[in-house]
Amino acid sequence: MSMFDAMPLPHYFTPEHEQFRSTLRDFIANEITPFVNEWDEAGEFPISLYGKAAEIGLLGLGYPEEYGGTPVDVFYKLIVAEEFARCGSGGVQASLNSHTIGLPPVVAAGSPELKQRIIPAVISGQKIMALAVTEPSGGSDVASLRTTAVRDGDHYIVNGEKTFITSGMRADYFTVAVRTDPGNRGAGGVSSLVIEGNTPGLTRTELKKMGWWASDTAHLHFDNCRVPVQNLLGQENRGFSIFMGNFNSERLFMSANAVGFAQVCLNEALAWARERKTFGEPLSQRQVIRHKLMDMMMRIDAARALVYDLAYRIEHQCDDPSHLVARIAMAKVVSTQAMQFCADQAVQILGGMGYMRGTMSERIYREVKVMMIGGGSEEILKDLAARQMAI
DSSP: OOTTSOOOOTTTOOHHHHHHHHHHHHHHHHHTGGGHHHHHHHTSOOTHHHHHHHHTTSTTBTSOGGGTOBOOOHHHHHHHHHHHHTTTOHHHHHHHTTHHHHSHHHHHHOOHHHHHHHHHHHHTTSSOEEEEOOBTTBSSOGGGOOOEEEEETTEEEEEEEEEEEETTTTOSEEEEEEESOTTOOSGGGEEEEEEETTOTTEEEEEOOOSSOTTSOEEEEEEEEEEEEGGGEESSTTOOHHHHHHHHHHHHHHHHHHHHHHHHHHHHHHHHHHHHOEETTEEGGGSHHHHHHHHHHHHHHHHHHHHHHHHHHHHHTTOSOHHHHHHHHHHHHHHHHHHHHHHHHHHHHHHGGGGGSBTBHHHHHHHHHHHHHHTTSOHHHHHHHHHHHTTO
């Protein structure tokens, strides 16, 4: 552990937390980190990684025991976010953990039969699940989505498009936001459907991205797809709240993940500054470089403190729900800004090497923008926070 790494805090993390952290850190160090450059260039990682992750209990974290999962508190999820950042590849963790945004709506609102069919298969690594909300016309404004699902006997007929879907090329199941009441253009007409990847009429187009190369990302097109009514999650026209609750969990994870990536940038920059010499002295002895390193550390510590405090408030129900929504939004903005700053400074400190593929900072520099946009852009989140705080 670098001297710049924060030590675990006992009032947040128990010995059981740290035991899990150790197991996960070893798994990532052995099964992921050595291969991230290869997987980035290939544009994907082996499907066998899902099964390996399931074996250490990673995929089942936070899911009911009756389906093979392990109920945990919010700090386990922070550990997952922090430790995955150590491999320096957001694309791997985004696709490997895409079920964390696709599966919770099934747990929260699926029928017993649907839960039994989907949850065990996903958390055992046999099936892959994704979330499909964003459309070409907009992302965070779920209430304005255009994909329709019209009832036809025991099925819905689904037509429309979804884009920027993580795990979109290989997913077996999609949790999809649809409009089941064409006459209601707001939140009241939104429903949630599980659509299987082999449904006739569903086509996928692979998308090429600035970062997250190891993550398969797709544009989905639904052309008269027949989806069983049994695949409806919750009540028809009442799916909006399902997706909103899902966003809060995703944003908290991304906040902790961003802090972890910022820490990786600091560690790489520090190691380089100690080794690289200019005019006979290490870069780390140059005041201008020391100040850059300290500026990075200050932002990381501030963002981490905010995320940990917020997780504690969530776990112990310390705040009004609307205030928690606002603070989660603010935490994502603060954390991703810290990641952006640290990635930029790390590349600058590494100089020409920071511009070369193979350094973690170069990859994180490219990937920071998706962290600042995905799950809700800065602009959307600041406005959401202001509304929740009645400003």
